[in-house]
Amino acid sequence: MIFTRRTFLKTLVVAAGGVMVGGMAGCDDDASDPSITIDTRFFPQSVASGDPKSDSIIVWTRISDAAVSGSLPVRLQLANDESFKQLIVNTTFTASADHDGCVRIKVTRLTPHTHYFYRFIYTKDSQQFASRTARCKTAPAPTEDVAVSFGFVSCQDYIGRYYNAYFKLLDENPDFFVHLGDYIYETTGDPQFQQSAPQRSIQFTDESHAIAVGTGNARYYAAASLDNYRQLYRTYRSDPVLQQVHETMPMIVIWDDHEFSDDCWGATATTYNGRQNEWSETRRQAAEQAWLEYMPVDVENSEGELTATITPAQLYPNNRIYRDFHFGKHLHLVMTDYRSYRPDHPIPEDAFPYTIVLDQATLTQLFAIQGISFDNIRNNFAPYLNLDAEEYAVYRTILVGVMTQAYMKEGLTATEAQQRAVQNVRGNVDVNFINPALQSYNAAVAEAQRVPLLTTEQIAKLNRGLSYLFMGKQNLFSDVGSRYLVVKSTYDLFSGYQYAFGSGDVGQNAYGKTQETWLKTTLQNSPATFRVVADSVSFTSLLLDLSGSSPNLPTELAVALQQLPASLRTTFYLNVDQWDGFVNKRLEWLKFLDTLPNTVLIAGDIHSNYVSKHGQRTFEFTGTSISSGTFSKLVKSSAQSLQVTGLDALLTQLDTLLLLSNSAISYANTSNCGVAIMRVDGQGVNVVYHELPETEVFKSYYNNRHELNAHFIRREFNISNGQLNRIA
Numbered sequence: 001m002i003f004t005r006r007t008f009l010k011t012l013v014v015a016a017g018g019v020m021v022g023g024m025a026g027c028d029d030d031a032s033d034p035s036i037t038i039d040t041r042f043f044p045q046s047v048a049s050g051d052p053k054s055d056s057i058i059v060w061t062r063i064s065d066a067a068v069s070g071s072l073p074v075r076l077q078l079a080n081d082e083s084f085k086q087l088i089v090n091t092t093f094t095a096s097a098d099h100d101g102c103v104r105i106k107v108t109r110l111t112p113h114t115h116y117f118y119r120f121i122y123t124k125d126s127q128q129f130a131s132r133t134a135r136c137k138t139a140p141a142p143t144e145d146v147a148v149s150f151g152f153v154s155c156q157d158y159i160g161r162y163y164n165a166y167f168k169l170l171d172e173n174p175d176f177f178v179h180l181g182d183y184i185y186e187t188t189g190d191p192q193f194q195q196s197a198p199q200r201s202i203q204f205t206d207e208s209h210a211i212a213v214g215t216g217n218a219r220y221y222a223a224a225s226l227d228n229y230r231q232l233y234r235t236y237r238s239d240p241v242l243q244q245v246h247e248t249m250p251m252i253v254i255w256d257d258h259e260f261s262d263d264c265w266g267a268t269a270t271t272y273n274g275r276q277n278e279w280s281e282t283r284r285q286a287a288e289q290a291w292l293e294y295m296p297v298d299v300e301n302s303e304g305e306l307t308a309t310i311t312p313a314q315l316y317p318n319n320r321i322y323r324d325f326h327f328g329k330h331l332h333l334v335m336t337d338y339r340s341y342r343p344d345h346p347i348p349e350d351a352f353p354y355t356i357v358l359d360q361a362t363l364t365q366l367f368a369i370q371g372i373s374f375d376n377i378r379n380n381f382a383p384y385l386n387l388d389a390e391e392y393a394v395y396r397t398i399l400v401g402v403m404t405q406a407y408m409k410e411g412l413t414a415t416e417a418q419q420r421a422v423q424n425v426r427g428n429v430d431v432n433f434i435n436p437a438l439q440s441y442n443a444a445v446a447e448a449q450r451v452p453l454l455t456t457e458q459i460a461k462l463n464r465g466l467s468y469l470f471m472g473k474q475n476l477f478s479d480v481g482s483r484y485l486v487v488k489s490t491y492d493l494f495s496g497y498q499y500a501f502g503s504g505d506v507g508q509n510a511y512g513k514t515q516e517t518w519l520k521t522t523l524q525n526s527p528a529t530f531r532v533v534a535d536s537v538s539f540t541s542l543l544l545d546l547s548g549s550s551p552n553l554p555t556e557l558a559v560a561l562q563q564l565p566a567s568l569r570t571t572f573y574l575n576v577d578q579w580d581g582f583v584n585k586r587l588e589w590l591k592f593l594d595t596l597p598n599t600v601l602i603a604g605d606i607h608s609n610y611v612s613k614h615g616q617r618t619f620e621f622t623g624t625s626i627s628s629g630t631f632s633k634l635v636k637s638s639a640q641s642l643q644v645t646g647l648d649a650l651l652t653q654l655d656t657l658l659l660l661s662n663s664a665i666s667y668a669n670t671s672n673c674g675v676a677i678m679r680v681d682g683q684g685v686n687v688v689y690h691e692l693p694e695t696e697v698f699k700s701y702y703n704n705r706h707e708l709n710a711h712f713i714r715r716e717f718n719i720s721n722g723q724l725n726r727i728a
Helices: 166-172 226-236 240-248 281-294 360-369 390-409 414-424 431-444 456-461 488-501 504-508 512-524 555-562 583-593 631-642 647-661 705-709
Strands: 011-015 047-050 057-062 072-079 087-095 102-108 115-124 127-130 134-137 148-153 176-179 211-213 220-222 251-253 323-327 331-335 356-358 382-386 428-430 464-467 484-487 530-535 543-545 571-575 599-603 609-614 618-622 665-669 672-680 684-693 713-720 723-726
Touching (some): 011 087, 047 115, 047 251, 057 072, 072 102, 087 102, 356 360, 356 428, 390 431, 428 464, 484 488, 609 672, 631 647, 647 665
Parallel strands (some): 176 251, 530 599
Antiparallel strands (some): 047 057, 072 115, 148 672, 211 220, 543 571, 672 684, 684 713, 713 723
16 A cells, blocks of 8 residues: 555644634534434444543544545534534534545634533535534643543454443443553454354455455454455444443543554564564554544644644654643543554564573573572573584584474475574574484484484583573464463563663663653653553563462462473463563663652553552552453463363462462452543542453343343452552
């Protein structure tokens, strides 16, 4: 796709009670004309508002007329009253077909802390058809001493699931809501986490430009073209409950990964776990364009000024969605972007498990700094050979051949497989690979061609180092041992070395230098009572201690842990796609945040609820998914794929294990969906989780809302005088 200036959606601006800038000017005097009728056919995604400030707000709609293929005029009416008798905006704009019929308008010169009503009107054959009437609310002025409440949500998979959890947000009616990402999912039926149902399924109309993944009955598609991503937004926003939420309150939104691709970093996807290069700037830009077309966001350039047009220069890699909002004197909300600027996962999905990443000399130096003699612990590391040494040339030739066959079994062509083998079977290589591979070779050739294996005595004399295998990476292409289930002790060692002596800050700075500088300056200069930092992923560590050494371990769990293989009786990071992946940078950030008074973090992505305290005065509330598969379910599914006897049963007590393994966490629930609502005033912060069992998202309560209420579970917490308290 070639992006040109005319390809992008204009952010039009109109002043309340004043003259519009941009679009088609014009005002009518028939605002309350009874001939105006609601007809949602022309507004299939209804309307939305977002990014409320004390004097402005963004309003959005998409207009569609099956009989007209070009651009369409649409009139915005915004009033102080629901009957539109006190009209303050009544202006016509053009919704361009180039933008999928979307129009986004910034209304300025509004009064702080005020409800407004708005609708869009389309005139066809001299008849006026309106969208449903919606309500929005501006932020209180920065000097106002008022309480502010907002919901925070994330992860709303549409495939086979319903948005029942949003009903609680409608019941509680906060001032606005924050969406922390995964507003859409780029896939149409990934069997790892999506369960298709006829009523909640998607088939791309532009399937030829989508990415086909898997084969046979397991085949599904991932969005790649602009049309694919637009179709996802059109479908998700056709949901009546989601529409009702948008019609009721403004949204402040950031993206996470699924708006582009699962576990992405920058413009690189991870669908194939390193089997092929998934970097695609064109795909990333298509995903961002669709997001910008469908989200009611206040798009700003680097100088913080509203831009008239989104240009290619503002899409990846020059995008900027991080921004901040003031709501009275007590709440300063700071929105971040974790995905756009972050580096790759420290352990690549295609990392060769037997590559030595820290050799003996390096380990000796690292442990000497800590006052530890490497000789006393060397047996905890892998013996290795330098296959580049001339004396091992025969070994290397054989091993390259063995690995070429192994890569071909993974689906690579003969040429690709040989290139991978040559690239990886070199330098320092873990002996845990060499002897088994030589045995495989010897079994396939005549006796005269066989080569001797390394003897026990030879191995005992070899240098020892850290390989990817010792961090949990066992397969050639895998997210296990790369993004998930990574051994903590060795990963910390590897990460610490990279931070101190390798790529350093660059290798762990998920925010990037520009955003980091902005974020620190913004927080340090904040005059608000409370700073709330919103991140799409959590700072809370998710450690899983399977060693059996946790204090207060229940007898039942202790017995179950003893049944595990010795290789699993250690402590793992469950998810290093989130901040746990950048161990040292995470600690650096938490140390900084703890120097600030009254800092609260909110996060999503992980499909579970956690309440955590970092340091002395930094608190975090991680929220679960609206509808997506819960973390408990995902972990159990991964455990089953490992085929370790007893592990899946052990994980039925995942919440207990997480609480025992992570001292920072005071509350954990990994099995429910739901929403969270935060209230901030001069006295403190109150957070209520409204949890819904995952079983209740597979059926629709859309016409039976009262029955749904009985399934919600309420958990309440507050922060007062620097202390975290659980209320219910």
